[in-house]
Amino acid sequence: MKLLIVEDEIQLSKSMANYLQRQGYTCDIAYDYKEGIDKIDSFDYDCILLDITLPGGSGLQLLKNLKAENKLDGVIIISAKDAIDEKIEGLNLGADDYMPKPFHLSELNARVAAVIRRKQFRGSNVLALNELTIDLLAKTVSVNNKLVDISKKEYDLLLYLVSSKNRVISKNAIAENISGDSIDLYDNFDFIYAHIKNLKRKLTAAGCEDYIKSVYGMGYKFTI
Amino acid sequence: MKLLQKTIRNYFIYSVFILLVAIPLFYFSIQRIVREDVDGDLLATKEMLRPKISSALLNNTIDQLHFVDQNILISVSTYTKEFDSLTTVEIYDSVAQEVVPHRVLTSNFTVNGKPCFLQVKTSLVDNDELIKSIATVEVILLLLLLAGLFLINRNLAKRIWKPFYTTLGKLRKYKVEKHEPLALSKSSVSEFNDLNTSLEELTVRTHNTYLSQKEFTENASHEMQSPLAVFQSKLELLMQTAPLNEEQAQLIGDLADASQRMTRLNKSLLLLTKIDNNQFADTEKISVDKVLEAFLQQYQPQINEKQIMVSKKFESEIILNVNKALIEILMSNLLGNAIRHNYFDGRIDLLIKENTLIIQNTGKAVALDGQKIFQRFQKDSTDNNSTGLGLEIVKKICAIYNLKISYQFSENLHCFTVQFNNL
Numbered sequence: 263m264k265l266l267i268v269e270d271e272i273q274l275s276k277s278m279a280n281y282l283q284r285q286g287y288t289c290d291i292a293y294d295y296k297e298g299i300d301k302i303d304s305f306d307y308d309c310i311l312l313d314i315t316l317p318g319g320s321g322l323q324l325l326k327n328l329k330a331e332n333k334l335d336g337v338i339i340i341s342a343k344d345a346i347d348e349k350i351e352g353l354n355l356g357a358d359d360y361m362p363k364p365f366h367l368s369e370l371n372a373r374v375a376a377v378i379r380r381k382q383f384r385g386s387n388v389l390a391l392n393e394l395t396i397d398l399l400a401k402t403v404s405v406n407n408k409l410v411d412i413s414k415k416e417y418d419l420l421l422y423l424v425s426s427k428n429r430v431i432s433k434n435a436i437a438e439n440i441s442g443d444s445i446d447l448y449d450n451f452d453f454i455y456a457h458i459k460n461l462k463r464k465l466t467a468a469g470c471e472d473y474i475k476s477v478y479g480m481g482y483k484f485t486i
Numbered sequence: 487m488k489l490l491q492k493t494i495r496n497y498f499i500y501s502v503f504i505l506l507v508a509i510p511l512f513y514f515s516i517q518r519i520v521r522e523d524v525d526g527d528l529l530a531t532k533e534m535l536r537p538k539i540s541s542a543l544l545n546n547t548i549d550q551l552h553f554v555d556q557n558i559l560i561s562v563s564t565y566t567k568e569f570d571s572l573t574t575v576e577i578y579d580s581v582a583q584e585v586v587p588h589r590v591l592t593s594n595f596t597v598n599g600k601p602c603f604l605q606v607k608t609s610l611v612d613n614d615e616l617i618k619s620i621a622t623v624e625v626i627l628l629l630l631l632l633a634g635l636f637l638i639n640r641n642l643a644k645r646i647w648k649p650f651y652t653t654l655g656k657l658r659k660y661k662v663e664k665h666e667p668l669a670l671s672k673s674s675v676s677e678f679n680d681l682n683t684s685l686e687e688l689t690v691r692t693h694n695t696y697l698s699q700k701e702f703t704e705n706a707s708h709e710m711q712s713p714l715a716v717f718q719s720k721l722e723l724l725m726q727t728a729p730l731n732e733e734q735a736q737l738i739g740d741l742a743d744a745s746q747r748m749t750r751l752n753k754s755l756l757l758l759t760k761i762d763n764n765q766f767a768d769t770e771k772i773s774v775d776k777v778l779e780a781f782l783q784q785y786q787p788q789i790n791e792k793q794i795m796v797s798k799k800f801e802s803e804i805i806l807n808v809n810k811a812l813i814e815i816l817m818s819n820l821l822g823n824a825i826r827h828n829y830f831d832g833r834i835d836l837l838i839k840e841n842t843l844i845i846q847n848t849g850k851a852v853a854l855d856g857q858k859i860f861q862r863f864q865k866d867s868t869d870n871n872s873t874g875l876g877l878e879i880v881k882k883i884c885a886i887y888n889l890k891i892s893y894q895f896s897e898n899l900h901c902f903t904v905q906f907n908n909l
Binding site: 271273274277278280281284342346363364365366367368415429430432433434435441444446447448453477478479480481 | 711712714715716717718719720721723725726730732735736738739745746749750784785787788791811818822825876
């Protein structure tokens with residue numbers, strides 16, 4: 263699986279590459295517009311992480327070129343602007359997703375995985391992890407081929423944890439993933455604890471090993 | 487008190503004072519002058535009669551000395567002491583058939599060694615009437631003068647101060663965030679021209695300061711994004727390192743919380759500058775209750791978690807022609823506050839009546855400072871999760887659409903009222 267990161271902030275692109283490489287992706291980095299164009303022309307990528315404000319040109323122009331060449335690479339725009347019209351323009355130009363900076367690497371990873379899944383119709387839309395099976399199309403979870411009755415929130419949470427399996431996902435990242443824009447309404451992160459507890463209870467009750475571990479109150483980790 | 491009233495009032499008080507003093511003073515001095523004149527006449531008559539009396543006494547014809555004038559009375563006196571006395575006496579006038587004041591000279595003197603008594607009187611009626619007429623004319627003149635002064639002054643002042651009031655009106659409408667020059671008109675008074683020039687310079691300077699301040703906030707929060715993104719990503723990578731002991735994990739967790747807060751603060755600041763920059767210009771028709779309903783649904787998990795009882799009473803429909811994103815931010819901030827600052831098992835009342843939206847909720851049993859809550863960073867110091875910018879954003883949005891927002895606290899309910907009258 264090959265990714266291209268087009269981002270002029272060197273440290274940020276390094277962090278992204280570091281995290282994604284450990285997830286098993288091969289990562290190329292382009293630090294400016296020209297480098298980005300060269301790389302896109304020369305290789306095919308499964309997913310391109312594209313910053314909009316780049317030295318030497320706009321990421322949106324890069325996206326236009328890509329689409330003009332009928333390339334099928336998935337594109338996630340990462341932008342510091344967080345402007346609605348820019349988001350709409352990007353998505354209209356054919357981007358698959360839009361993430362405002364700053365973002366959580368675990369969130370980025372989950373979105374990359376989702377884009378790649380959508381792009382590649384391999385027939386297999388099922389994630390199998392030992393006794394645990396997640397059907398991505400039907401959005402169901404089963405343990406030892408028996409369906410587990412879990413809520414949509416819990417399904418999303420499980421998928422998020424699984425997408426960055428064996429990595430610590432911070433409480434903040436989980437909170438943002440679960441609550442989206444309404445994160446401001448919480449006084450604290452107790453609600454995450456409640457959701458995780460319910461999810462763990464349902465999975466273990468169905469005979470699943472307890473894969474979800476708390477890491478010193480810093481975050482959670484799906485260990486497998 | 488208005489400027490015009492103040493200047494005119496002083497003139498008026500002075501004029502009335504002068505009038506009140508001048509009229510009696512004038513009256514009495516004229517009266518005195520006339521009295522003196524009459525007295526002089528009476529004494530002159532006495533001096534004129536003296537030789538006649540003297541010759542009449544010599545000839546022993548004093549009893550034959552008769553005058554046509556009834557006002558002169560002469561007789562031989564037994565009293566030898568000489569004196570002159572002038573008095574005012576009320577005497578019945580048979581001609582006018584009324585009692586009229588008379589000035590009477592009573593005189594006792596000796597002529598050729600013989601005492602003689604003389605009384606000369608003259609009616610004051612004509613003189614008094616003269617004085618009265620003069621006084622009346624004078625009063626009328628003074629009053630006319632006063633009224634004229636008053637009117638001229640008022641009109642003159644009005645005309646002179648007109649440019650001042652025009653300037654004041656324009657200044658009142660001036661908004662620093664909108665770049666509209668004051669365009670003050672030229673005046674014939676140089677002080678006003680100076681004032682206008684200074685004001686124009688001042689507003690230009692203020693506007694420039696405002697612009698650079700806005701630009702700074704914008705740039706600062708924009709430039710902050712990248713280091714924040716780097717910081718957050720490195721923290722996440724740090725979380726993945728092993729081995730990690732509990733103390734380190736705790737520190738990293740705290741750092742992550744802080745970075746999260748910075749991110750949100752930054753987002754709010756960016757939003758504020760975007761609102762300032764008028765980046766939410768396009769409008770569409772939006773129903774307030776539909777927006778509220780949508781957010782109620784979105785916030786349902788949080789409402790359920792706190793077991794807050796929400797009651798809705800939408801008596802009318804408010805349709806606004808506004809920017810959708812802005813009105814959503816406005817509603818979500820107000821509703822979000824009502825949820826976040828609520829307690830377990832609390833309640834929220836949503837009421838739409840005519841053109842007014844009322845959101846009230848239970849919460850802390852103390853009223854907030856209605857003056858301060860809409861200012862930046864006026865927040866509950868214990869609440870780390872709030873940026874302290876929410877109500878500032880609310881106020882900004884209300885200002886854009888001329889909505890009136892107010893806060894009351896009664897019966898342990900925090901109540902925010904938004905009036906959409908001006909749309």
